[in-house]
């Protein structure tokens with residue numbers, strides 16, 4: 321019998337019309353109910369590590385919009401937190417970490433990681449029990465490069481200059497950091513799959529700042545190492561790879577990393593997107609600002625994605641996360657428009 325979980329069917333290469341839909345960062349500050357739950361938690365990480373609260377905020381966008389996939393509520397920075405790096409989220413400032421020095425990398429110890437992350441695994445298993453059966457449950461983590469950028473700079477930066485410099489000045493330590501993050505993150509995904517996640521996504525949000533050689537070394541190879549390790553434990557694992565801003569370097573990302581589905585940001589040209597889709601599923605790629613703009617700007621963007629990519633295996637999504645300014649009414653409009661579409 322075919323799976324009722326449409327996102328899984330598309331990940332296996334099937335074309336569905338209309339395509340299934342979910343949105344990156346769908347649980348979060350654009351939702352008033354999220355802001356309310358967030359205010360009741362003792363900080364952002366507490367929200368991630370309290371299964372009652374994490375389950376609740378994961379389900380909020382499913383209840384409101386009926387998306388085809390739920391994504392575990394957590395953050396990519398729980399990995400450095402579980403590695404005992406100091407990670408804080410301050411209201412209005414984004415994440416703050418104590419920057420790691422080259423001489424601290426050898427001492428990173430993943431052995432206590434899974435007990436620290438046990439509440440996340442409990443959240444996953446409760447979610448799979450509580451979600452409607454046809455809703456796909458996605459787990460996720462950050463890619464080694466993107467997680468490393470935050471560990472090295474200690475905060476978000478516009479161009480990741482600190483991590484790029486670190487890689488040049490300390491190539492051996494940097495390679496060790498990426499390898500350690502790749503194995504720790506793969507093990508984290510394996511535990512999420514053990515706990516009931518149907519598929520997982522790897523976010524490489526900062527692929528955009530890498531040159532061709534560095535993209536291969538810091539983004540592609542560590543992700544490929546993760547995919548191999550995850551599949552050694554779960555041969556059937558379905559994996560979405562999202563390397564934001566990689567441009568033409570995305571062309572053979574699927575072949576090189578072995579992910580099942582390639583996430584596309586909104587700057588990927590149609591011709592390249594269609595080429596990538598010839599070998600399997602793609603996910604994306606509406607500009608999140610179109611949801612903020614709403615109205616005809618939104619409608620035109622939705623129609624464009626459907627016209628460009630709707631005739632192949634597509635998971636409808638944004639080209640990056642939904643932003644806090646988005647109006648939930650525009651999300652409703654977006655979902656309705658996608659669901660009314662019946663093919664060209």
Ligand SMILES: Cc1c2[nH]c(c1CCC(=O)O)Cc1[nH]c(c(CCC(=O)O)c1C)Cc1[nH]c(c(CCC(=O)O)c1C)Cc1[nH]c(c(C)c1CCC(=O)O)C2
Nearest residue numbers: 344345346347348391392393394395396414415523525641
């Ligand atoms: C780079 C990155 C991070 N986190 C994540 C990425 C990769 C995706 C991307 O590029 O957007 C991924 C992430 N973060 C969060 C999720 C939850 C699940 C979902 O998608 O709904 C996911 C998938 C919750 C969150 N993670 C964060 C929030 C907001 C925190 C709050 O409520 O105060 C949420 C809901 C905080 C966070 N976490 C991070 C940053 C830079 C920030 C601050 C900026 C921001 O606030 O969006 C690191």
